[in-house]
Amino acid sequence: MYHYINGCRACGYGTKGPIGIKAGAPERLLPVFSLGWQPLANDFVKECGIHSGAAPLEVLYCPRCSLAQLSIVVDPAILYSHNYTYVTSTSKTMRDHLGSLMSLMLDKLRVNDWTNVSVLEVGSNDGAFLAMLKECWATVIGIDPAENLADKANTNGIKTIPSVMSRRSAEQVAGLIGPVDAIIARHVFCHVDNWVEFMNSIRIAGTNDSLLFVEAPYAVSQLSAGSVDQVYHEHLSYLSLKAAAAICARTGFRIRAVNFFPIHGGCAVLTIVQDTAKVSDEEAAQVQSLIDLEGDMESRWRSFARDSKELIGQITAMVRSLREQGNMVVGYGASAKSTVMVNACGFTRADISFITDTTPAKQYTTSPGTDIPIVDPGALTRELPNYAVCFAWNFFDEIYEKETVFREKGGKWIVPCPKLRVV
Ligand code: JHZ
Numbered sequence: 001m002y003h004y005i006n007g008c009r010a011c012g013y014g015t016k017g018p019i020g021i022k023a024g025a026p027e028r029l030l031p032v033f034s035l036g037w038q039p040l041a042n043d044f045v046k047e048c049g050i051h052s053g054a055a056p057l058e059v060l061y062c063p064r065c066s067l068a069q070l071s072i073v074v075d076p077a078i079l080y081s082h083n084y085t086y087v088t089s090t091s092k093t094m095r096d097h098l099g100s101l102m103s104l105m106l107d108k109l110r111v112n113d114w115t116n117v118s119v120l121e122v123g124s125n126d127g128a129f130l131a132m133l134k135e136c137w138a139t140v141i142g143i144d145p146a147e148n149l150a151d152k153a154n155t156n157g158i159k160t161i162p163s164v165m166s167r168r169s170a171e172q173v174a175g176l177i178g179p180v181d182a183i184i185a186r187h188v189f190c191h192v193d194n195w196v197e198f199m200n201s202i203r204i205a206g207t208n209d210s211l212l213f214v215e216a217p218y219a220v221s222q223l224s225a226g227s228v229d230q231v232y233h234e235h236l237s238y239l240s241l242k243a244a245a246a247i248c249a250r251t252g253f254r255i256r257a258v259n260f261f262p263i264h265g266g267c268a269v270l271t272i273v274q275d276t277a278k279v280s281d282e283e284a285a286q287v288q289s290l291i292d293l294e295g296d297m298e299s300r301w302r303s304f305a306r307d308s309k310e311l312i313g314q315i316t317a318m319v320r321s322l323r324e325q326g327n328m329v330v331g332y333g334a335s336a337k338s339t340v341m342v343n344a345c346g347f348t349r350a351d352i353s354f355i356t357d358t359t360p361a362k363q364y365t366t367s368p369g370t371d372i373p374i375v376d377p378g379a380l381t382r383e384l385p386n387y388a389v390c391f392a393w394n395f396f397d398e399i400y401e402k403e404t405v406f407r408e409k410g411g412k413w414i415v416p417c418p419k420l421r422v423v
């Protein structure tokens with residue numbers, strides 16, 4: 001079901017071979033965080049289906065390039081291929097973000113519109129973002145290993161290759177629409193085990209002048225928000241800019257620009273070019289100054305580990321004491337994050353009566369690792385619980401506005417991140 005990593009996937013520290021372990025001075029990745037054994041966060045299984053089980057969730061830190069990564073890699077075929085339940089959000093927050101991302105991409109591509117631009121999205125999910133680009137006349141193509149989602153995208157007219165990003169799928173793309181001008185990888189880079197292979201495939205899909213946009217959760221934001229619930233098996237790596245620069249240097253690429261966005265609790269969009277393309281001194285200095293600002297990532301991880309323990313203890317105590325006082329507590333949003341939080345707190349149906357979610361594929365399943373049912377979103381106003389834990393806290397402002405009945409009837413929100421609060 002999984003294998004252990006054998007070194008840093010960004011800079012090679014700790015691997016045997018050319019970069020190797022020096023005699024007498026073993027290079028060791030440092031354990032900085034652990035949640036023990038946990039179920040797979042998106043393992044929502046309909047009645048009679050079989051769950052995939054649990055695997056260790058431990059983070060190792062690379063003292064050379066500051067990348068943090070899980071100690072193991074769960075087989076991607078188990079995580080993604082069959083019936084992957086996460087569908088790109090169509091919320092207003094997400095639509096607004098994708099709009100900003102499109103403006104950023106146009107700016108970096110130095111064009112005014114999408115008419116003559118071809119875009120490959122890696123991890124294109126159900127094709128929602130590519131559909132927006134296509135509406136603006138871009139030529140688009142997607143790659144996604146989740147067959148159910150690739151099928152949906154193809155049915156909706158977004159050409160999607162059901163595969164991971166590999167030499168073969170990159171060649172397929174080039175064969176179908178020629179080398180692309182831009183490649184966008186939204187929240188997929190940190191799901192990839194072999195970055196060298198990934199970057200080599202990027203080279204095949206594009207030209208020397210193509211731009212690669214990587215949108216990834218930014219480790220500094222995640223650690224300062226104390227977002228323990230974003231540590232799960234799909235997230236193999238926790239990216240600092242220093243580590244991103246290391247993987248680029250190792251594979252013949254450079255970071256030309258970094259932009260930050262609040263989506264998913266804080267992420268960075270890296271504009272990456274081949275090292276034969278021009279990066280001005282000013283651009284290079286700007287990227288370097290952001291790397292310098294990161295400071296000591298190891299100590300950031302160590303305080304995150306302490307804070308997470310406290311947060312998990314606080315949420316557990318809060319929910320249990322509310323239940324003892326006779327309150328009904330439910331969850332809102334069966335996000336991957338909800339699975340982590342629920343299991344870290346050891347909640348069962350006796351604590352959280354149910355979790356609502358808008359995704360049909362998640363409804364009438366149970367939260368992985370627990371007996372807590374996932375139900376339709378209408379249950380919030382039908383049952384009118386006293387408290388709802390917002391497990392989709394990254395969309396909280398929008399959710400708060402939307403759920404007026406719950407609020408008006410006296411319902412209170414428990415928001416775990418970025419700071420635990422009751423609203
Ligand atoms: P959401 C996923 O994480 C998985 P998750 C993945 N590993 C990843 O990297 C990140 O995304 C980026 C529901 N919902 O988007 C929909 C409501 O019910 O925070 C979703 O199931 N009502 C690929 O799963 C969940 O909540 C609502 O009003 O943590 C949110 O999941 C809204 C807005 C959402 O990502």
Ligand code: ZN
Pocket residue numbers: 008009010011012013062063064065066067246
């Ligand atoms: Zn490293």
